[in-house]
Amino acid sequence: MSKIRLGIAGYGNVGRGVEYAISQNEDLELVAIFTRRNPIEIQSKISGVKVCSIEQAENYTDTIDVMLLCGGSACDLIQQTPYFASLYNCVDSFDTHAKIPEYFAMVDETSKKSNKLTIISTGWDPGIFSLFRVLGMACLPKGCEYTFYGKGVSQGHSDAIRQIKGVKFAVQYTIPIDSAVNEVRKGNNPVLTPRQKHIRESFVVAEPNADLVFIEQTIKTMPNYFCDFDTIVHFISEEEFKTKHVEMPHGGFVFCTGTTGNENKHQQLMEFSLQLESNPEFTGSVMVAYARAAHKMYQKGETGARTVFDVPVGMLVAESMEELRKRIL
Amino acid sequence: MSKIRLGIAGYGNVGRGVEYAISQNEDLELVAIFTRRNPIEIQSKISGVKVCSIEQAENYTDTIDVMLLCGGSACDLIQQTPYFASLYNCVDSFDTHAKIPEYFAMVDETSKKSNKLTIISTGWDPGIFSLFRVLGMACLPKGCEYTFYGKGVSQGHSDAIRQIKGVKFAVQYTIPIDSAVNEVRKGNNPVLTPRQKHIRESFVVAEPNADLVFIEQTIKTMPNYFCDFDTIVHFISEEEFKTKHVEMPHGGFVFCTGTTGNENKHQQLMEFSLQLESNPEFTGSVMVAYARAAHKMYQKGETGARTVFDVPVGMLVAESMEELRKRIL
Numbered sequence: 001m002s003k004i005r006l007g008i009a010g011y012g013n014v015g016r017g018v019e020y021a022i023s024q025n026e027d028l029e030l031v032a033i034f035t036r037r038n039p040i041e042i043q044s045k046i047s048g049v050k051v052c053s054i055e056q057a058e059n060y061t062d063t064i065d066v067m068l069l070c071g072g073s074a075c076d077l078i079q080q081t082p083y084f085a086s087l088y089n090c091v092d093s094f095d096t097h098a099k100i101p102e103y104f105a106m107v108d109e110t111s112k113k114s115n116k117l118t119i120i121s122t123g124w125d126p127g128i129f130s131l132f133r134v135l136g137m138a139c140l141p142k143g144c145e146y147t148f149y150g151k152g153v154s155q156g157h158s159d160a161i162r163q164i165k166g167v168k169f170a171v172q173y174t175i176p177i178d179s180a181v182n183e184v185r186k187g188n189n190p191v192l193t194p195r196q197k198h199i200r201e202s203f204v205v206a207e208p209n210a211d212l213v214f215i216e217q218t219i220k221t222m223p224n225y226f227c228d229f230d231t232i233v234h235f236i237s238e239e240e241f242k243t244k245h246v247e248m249p250h251g252g253f254v255f256c257t258g259t260t261g262n263e264n265k266h267q268q269l270m271e272f273s274l275q276l277e278s279n280p281e282f283t284g285s286v287m288v289a290y291a292r293a294a295h296k297m298y299q300k301g302e303t304g305a306r307t308v309f310d311v312p313v314g315m316l317v318a319e320s321m322e323e324l325r326k327r328i329l
Numbered sequence: 330m331s332k333i334r335l336g337i338a339g340y341g342n343v344g345r346g347v348e349y350a351i352s353q354n355e356d357l358e359l360v361a362i363f364t365r366r367n368p369i370e371i372q373s374k375i376s377g378v379k380v381c382s383i384e385q386a387e388n389y390t391d392t393i394d395v396m397l398l399c400g401g402s403a404c405d406l407i408q409q410t411p412y413f414a415s416l417y418n419c420v421d422s423f424d425t426h427a428k429i430p431e432y433f434a435m436v437d438e439t440s441k442k443s444n445k446l447t448i449i450s451t452g453w454d455p456g457i458f459s460l461f462r463v464l465g466m467a468c469l470p471k472g473c474e475y476t477f478y479g480k481g482v483s484q485g486h487s488d489a490i491r492q493i494k495g496v497k498f499a500v501q502y503t504i505p506i507d508s509a510v511n512e513v514r515k516g517n518n519p520v521l522t523p524r525q526k527h528i529r530e531s532f533v534v535a536e537p538n539a540d541l542v543f544i545e546q547t548i549k550t551m552p553n554y555f556c557d558f559d560t561i562v563h564f565i566s567e568e569e570f571k572t573k574h575v576e577m578p579h580g581g582f583v584f585c586t587g588t589t590g591n592e593n594k595h596q597q598l599m600e601f602s603l604q605l606e607s608n609p610e611f612t613g614s615v616m617v618a619y620a621r622a623a624h625k626m627y628q629k630g631e632t633g634a635r636t637v638f639d640v641p642v643g644m645l646v647a648e649s650m651e652e653l654r655k656r657i658l
Contacts, residue, residue: 020590024471046591101655126658128464131642132601133657135457138618138645139611142353251598260614261349262375266607268614269580271600272461278595282468285589285597289467309643309653313460314636316467324638326430328462329455 003029004295006288007064009054009084010071011035011042013248014093017284018068019046025288027318031064036076054080061087065298066291068092070284078103085110085118089298091291093123093283100126108305117298119306122290123283124274125149129254131308132272136256140268143258146184148176148197152250152279160225161202164218166210169238171245175199176253184255187267193228200231205241250279289316332358333624335617336393338383338413339400340364340371342577343422346613347397348375354617356647360393365405383409390416394627395620397421399613407432414439414447418627420620422452422612429455437634446627448635451619452612453603454478458583460637461601465585469597472587475513477505477526481579481608489554490531493547495539498567500574504528505582513584516596522557529560534570579608618645 006022008015011033022030023046030047039051052060057067067084069092071077077094084090085107094103104120111118121127125147133145154174161170180197183190190196202219206212216233219226236245251274260266276282290308293315297306314321319328335351337344340362351359352375359378364371368380381389386396396413398421400406406423413419414436423432433449440447450456454476462474483503490499509526512519519525531548535541545562548555565573580603589595605611619637622644626635643650648657 017589024589097658100658101651104654121658128468130653130658131464134642134646134653135460137648137657138621138642139457139614141614141646260346260353260610261607266605266610268606268611269602269604271602271604273598273600275598275600276595277597278590281589281595282597285468285470292467307643307650307654307658309650309658310641312639312641313463313467314638317463317470319466321636321638322430324459324463325433325636328466329426329429329450329459329636329638 001027003027004292005029005031005063005065006291007032007034007057007060007067007088009034009057009067009069009080010076011044011051012070013280014283014287015068015070016046017278017281018070018287019044019284020281021285021288023047024285025292025318028288028292032060054083057084058087064088065295066091068287068291070287073099081107081118082110085116086114087116089116089294090118091122091287091294092118092120093127093287094121095123095126097126104305104307112304115303117294117303117306119290119294119308119311121307122287124276124286125252127283127286127308129252129272132254132270133256134309136254136270139270140256140258140260142264143256143268144189146192146255146257147252148181148255149252150174150176150198150250152252152276153248157200157202157225160222161204161219164215166207166212166215167204168207169205169241171203171241173201173203175201181253184257185269185271187257187269189257195229198229200226200229202231202233203236203241203245204233205238206235247277248279249277251275292316292318330356332356333621334358334360334392334394335620336361336363336386336389336396336417338363338386338396338398338409339405340373340380341399342609343612343616344397344399345375346607346610347399347616348373348613349610350614350617352376353614354621354647357617357621361389383412386413387416393417394624395420397616397620399616410436410447411439414445415443416445418445418623419447420451420616420623421447421449422456422616423450424452424455426455433634433636441633444632446623446632446635448619448623448637448640450636451616453605453615454581456612456615456637458581458601461583461599462585463638465583465587465599468599469585469587469589471593472585472597473518475521475584475586476581477510477584478581479503479505479527479579481581481605482577486529486531486554489551490533490548493544495536495544496533497536498534498570499531500570501529501531504530510582513586514598514600516586516598518586524558527558529555529558531560531562532565532570532574533562534567535564576606577608578606580604621645621647
């Protein structure tokens with residue numbers, strides 16, 4: 001059977017995660033990487049495939065089946081997705097929750113025009129956490145759903161700290177509060193404020209002579225990002241930062257609780273959790289699985305935009321439905 | 330919007346679980362219950378709908394959209410499914426893993442002939458545990474998968490004990506061994522024998538003057554069921570049995586572990602668990618969600634047999650894909 005031929009657009013942490021993931025799947029093949037930067041300056045140290053400028057992407061429509069869009073939601077995808085969706089089947093990890101409906105509509109229109117298919121917002125949240133929330137709604141319709149994040153690095157919150165004057169490096173860990181997790185796990189359906197669910201812990205390397213009090217106060221009172229949480233700020237050396245805080249772990253829990261039966265007397269609990277030593281590599285792995293599904297759905301004649309909710313789970317793997325029924329069901 | 334009209338075939342624990350589940354979903358309506366027993370002697374104490382004999386099922390093809398087959402796999406479904414699949418869209422919880430391929434083929438042929446659709450082997454295992462195993466294979470293709478069961482009542486093992494001479498009542502609890510679960514959760518990928526994964530604990534009410542030593546030895550040495558496990562046997566009074574061992578809790582864990590990245594250095598863990606106070610009620614709830622999906626897929630023109638692997642997860646709930654993208658993704 002011929003391999004599914006993939007391209008990567010955007011070569012940062014997630015792009016490299018996708019590249020590693022492709023190498024773990026024998027039915028998939030990486031054809032080329034596309035970058036906004038000068039391709040001469042970029043080399044793939046993983047697969048060694050050629051690196052091209054994004055403008056060259058239009059020359060690969062005969063040799064790439066699915067393009068994995070690995071840019072950031074805010075700056076890259078909003079601009080790049082219309083271009084790629086007009087040429088390719090695509091998969092992305094668009095994660096600006098509030099903008100998903102308009103983004104979906106834009107991608108749907110573009111993909112229908114080009115007779116291609118794009119699966120948006122794959123990854124783990126949005127993505128397989130979303131899938132699990134729907135599974136919970138389906139199985140326990142009279143129930144509650146809780147999502148906790150961490151312990152892990154939040155890129156958005158780390159970026160927000162880096163914008164503060166006097167900050168050289170910063171990382172922010174989101175930490176779920178054990179007592180809250182345990183209340184949910186016991187089926188007590190607690191009402192939880194943001195402060196009761198997560199702690200935010202930051203490690204900051206300040207510029208020489210920076211105003212540490214100003215930095216700490218600015219972090220702790222920052223609207224949307226920190227003011228609704230108990231936030232811990234540590235100032236550390238650049239050396240400590242570079243040895244202890246360069247990995248990108250993450251994870252979290254989705255709990256779906258509900259009751260069934262006579263007088264709702266039986267408590268039922270569904271729990272899904274991820275413990276990831278590398279968030280971008282797992283995100284890349286999920287995107288690659290959805291790229292396979294995008295190719296299969298396109299082969300069946302589907303076009304337009306899709307999300308994880310539209311994809312039969314059996315399409316995510318190389319095995320046929322027959323093999324899955326025999327071995328896994 | 331008109332409701333999806335459902336029927337229940339087989340009115341035991343799972344059938345009642347389905348009936349409770351339907352009452353939790355406003356887009357669903359129960360039309361009738363079908364039984365092999367004398368319908369005069371059976372009453373629904375839950376919804377109060379009419380109870381009919383199975384032979385009358387052919388009179389309801391205009392008023393029932395999906396039939397939920399709630400009989401046991403070994404005796405009921407093998408016989409009844411061809412009949413119902415020739416008349417209705419159906420959902421079942423067929424759980425004889427080894428016979429799934431031939432059962433699927435039979436149902437597929439029957440359903441295609443009748444231009445109907447049947448989703449087989451829903452419930453939680455086979456069912457949503459299977460779904461999760463495939464999700465794990467998809468996201469972590471170079472990984473290991475572990476399924477643990479319990480703590481909970483195994484009907485099959487309880488039945489096996491009840492066949493022993495001198496046993497009046499019996500219940501068997503399957504208990505996962507914490508140390509094994511923790512090894513898996515730490516990502517150590519242990520090789521585990523059945524004995525290292527689960528303990529089997531039985532509570533037996535013996536007939537007067539029964540040979541307790543014989544009963545205990547027969548249980549502990551029973552091939553397939555008990556001989557490969559550490560098995561604990563307690564003899565208790567009928568009174569204790571009827572107060573402490575009438576509920577049907579169950580649950581379990583599916584772990585999918587794997588590594589990603591450069592030299593596979595990053596450990597990734599996916600964990601899915603269920604803690605169910607009522608196994609048959611949760612099974613019923615899952616079946617009802619798949620009944621909704623069966624109706625939607627049939628409305629789109631699909632016929633034949635399907636499994637959980639073929640069903641887009643968004644079809645399991647009443648909400649539209651648009652609502653799901655907006656609220657849940």
